[in-house]
Amino acid sequence: MPETSTLLSPELLARLERMELISRKIFRGRMKGERRSPRKGQSVEFADFRSYVPGDDLRFVDWNTYARLEKLFLKMFLEEEDLHFYALIDATASMDFGEPTKLQYAAQLAAALGFIGLVRGDRVKIETLGQPAGQSSPVFRGRRSMWRMLDHIEQIEPGQVISLTEGVKNFCLRNSGKGIVVLLSDLMDKSGYEAALKYLVSQDMDIYVVQVLSAEEIDPEIQGDLRLVDCEDGDLAEITVSAPLMKRYQRTLAAFVDTAREFCTRRGMAYLLARNEVPVEDLVTGYLRTRGLVR
Secondary structure, three states: OOOOOOEEEOOHHHHOOOOOOOOOOOOOOOOOEEEEEEEEEEEEEEEEEEEOOOOOOOOHHHHHHHHHOOEEEEEEEEEEEEEEEEEEEEEEHHHHHOOOOOHHHHHHHHHHHHHHHHHOOOOEEEEEEEOOOOOOOEEOOOOOHHHHHHHHHOOOOOOOOOOHHHHHHHHHHOOOEEEEEEEEEEOOOOOOOHHHHHHHOOOEEEEEEEEEEHHHHHOOOOOEEEEEEEEOOOEEEEEEEEEHHHHHHHHHHHHHHHHHHHHHHOOOOOEEEOOOOOOOHHHHHHHHHHHOOOO
């Protein structure tokens, strides 16, 4: 078994190990996990009292309190539950751009968040847009699953031919459960991203949209007469790069990002623009901690 990974350095692993994933919603897991749930349940750790109502389990009545007050109260306990974490990676051709490529960056971020989940006993699934609706992904759980998860992520190749909408729709059909889902995509689809994100909103999940862009896209260093070829459908465009054209490009890109952020915010989804030159460690320990995904 290897002791190092191209995705996660030992230094990064040491920092991630002290973190945990946090959901803004309360979900009921299928198995007992290692995290404290805000829901009250049945465990060994006392949380609070509440008044008895007909039909409650008499085993949890506090008879000492009844002896003093002649009123029935039930003991409530903190319940431990597991969390579902899904990373949905866009592996279409447009993600194979930049240095590192947007796909490599997305894979590293998925690995970092997945590792945090494994350490805390969460159920982790790493998926791509290109998976058919009926093709299930492996479920990783526990620290010992780390290398299997990393191997699974490293096998993801760019070039999947599928629209963002169809890919997200298939993901929702495969995964009807609740939990946290992080979509890692550049959101660059000629048919738009709106329908895809609406599919996610229809799920009872805690949604994070991470738009991954490269420095070469944000501030391109190109000039002269160029023939541009769309890497996904082969469309051609001949342009002459000039200062006015570059300013127009910058305005269009800024509007694209702002519109995506507003679209997500208005529908209760957390949005993050991730630039590939920003270390994943800074992204996780900084912005994602501020937004409440990790702590």
